[in-house]
Amino acid sequence: MRNRFKFMAPFTQKKETLFLIIFALGIVLIPLFVKNKYYFMVMNIVGLNTIVVIGLNLLIGFTGQISLGHAAFYGMGAYLSAIFTTTYGFPPWPTIALAMIITGMVAYFVGYPSLKLKGHYLVMATLGFSIIVHIFMVELDQITGGPSGFPGIPHLSIGKLVFHDDLKNFYLIWTFAFLCILVSLNLVNSRVGRALKAIHGSEVAANTLGIDTDKYKAKVFVLSAIFASLAGSLYAHYITFISPRSFDFYYSIQVVTMVIVGGMGSVWGAFFGAGLLTVLSEILHVTEKFNIIIYGAILTLVLVFLPEGMVVGFYSFYRRRKVKTLIEKEGN
Amino acid sequence: MGFYEQILQFVLTGLTIGAIYALVALGFNIIHNATGIVNFVQCEFVTLGGMMMYTYYSLLGIPLILSFFLSMTTIILLGALIERGPIRVARSKAIIVLVFITIGLSSTIRGTALLAWGPDNVPLPSFSGENVIRILGAAILPQHLWIFGITIGVVIFLQYFFHRTLIGKAMRATAVNRKAASLMGISVNRMVLLSFAMSGGIGAVGGMIIAPITTTSYDTGIMLALKGFSAAILGGYGNNAGAIAGGLILGVLESLGAGLISSKFKNAFAFLILLLVLFFKPTGLLGYGESERV
Structure with missing residues (x-):
């Protein structure tokens, strides 16, 4: 029985x-x-959040x-x-890897x-x-530009192809999101994943x-931090301007809420949660003040009534x- | 002011803010002992204590002492409501789910406070004047004395409550072993309810007595509560004597760090200490050590 684990994604x-395949086609066709x-x-933005949420979801879903x-x-x-x-004029791609290593x-x-x-x-x-x-x-x-932010970050490029507009960045970001999904699905179905499920049990x-439970838990945590770092680097090169406001406490609450809405431990749920809540945030953008109330309320309500998250919750209801x-x- | 007077000044202000950390740490401990969860709403208990006091006293003109007890009662009721509502209703009683619920509630309350009172800091007058008192060359305000006095009062009350009253003993029994306690006829649910109410009251007191010194706003509680949590860890999580010691030590270290090293990074010191304690002595100064039982 594959669905023995409460927090496991109910997919074969x-x-x-x-x-x-559908996901990859979606990226190409949209x-x-x-x-x-x-x-x-x-x-x-959904893509960037997806990368962060997938990592965080591994941590929350498997180590509790x-x-x-x-x-x-x-x-x-x-x-x-x-x-x-x-x-300092470092080349962008190796710097992304360097940032991931340091963050890890x-x-x-x-x-x-x-x-x-x-x-x-x-x-x-x-x-x-x-x-x-x-x-x-x-x-x-x-060093950081302080509260007013850090401008003038170069766009990423491969050879002569510069990722300077939204469409090119769409392909770039979603390719990475796809890879992150692939990595975490592989991880879930691997020896490490089975060890993590055993820890959860x-x-x-x-x-x-x-x-070695401590070691595995620490590894998942480091992996989730590395995913977040990757998303951060992509964000910096995409928007070309960053300020501390984008990385405050509320962002942490947001990504946690995305994990919960999607369902703890469900990789596809993470994608769903990131998409749903990012779009919701955009719709509600006119009333930014309400944002923390809404995130808080969603987090509370989902947990009180659907602790397995919306995807897993509705799926098991359907089953x-x-x-x-x-x-x-x-x-x- | 000479160097030693300066040090004394830092220590005294450190002890004052440390007393607040100690109160918050006690609030964290009470709920942790009753339920095993980290209660994030503690941040909002502290904030709302100050903001309700501001509302009752400055906006509605209710006398000081009455405002004090009114705001405390309001937050005690809020604590009870949170336990009766989301925590009790929650379909999953897994600790991680309950912790998440408190995180969600904390955000909701903070957002509501922002709508209700706006983003600006509001002042609260001192309880008894602003005449500076000089002690061995260091200057302190009457409000500092109020903070010490009220904190000591709360600690004595808690000591009496937990060791001399039946309900207090029942709460301690629940902390040691829920199942055994309920077999002895203790209503565990009621103890949990009481723990939320009490930690609401203690948090609110902390928020109210510090507000005249630091002013208060919709998000003052986050910083105070997080430092209070650091204090609880420093003293040994769950240990009440440790919470008080941890709070005072943290307050003094932070004040000395800000005064002698750099005030820019004042808020970073407490968390640096938290990380160091977790790294080198996770049981804290007075913790018993959580050995894993199988």
């Missing part, structure tokens, strides 16, 4: 391949039908730990890329000590860390079977009904 491997520049911008510091990892990717390429190492030092402990220390450690990072972004104004049992009608038919 065959369906996963099908979804991946630009043929959509011409509005604004829609591309929204879809690009919460991070409120992903804004900081996202911001680190953006700022490291911006500073190294713009101020920092995440390890933040996460490992708190993941060793029982209980929810990680949520506060990451929150504390993200506040420190935010203070540094604002206060080290000679019972940490003690997993430990007795020789799974139950299907089973019920089957039983009724057999009864007749």
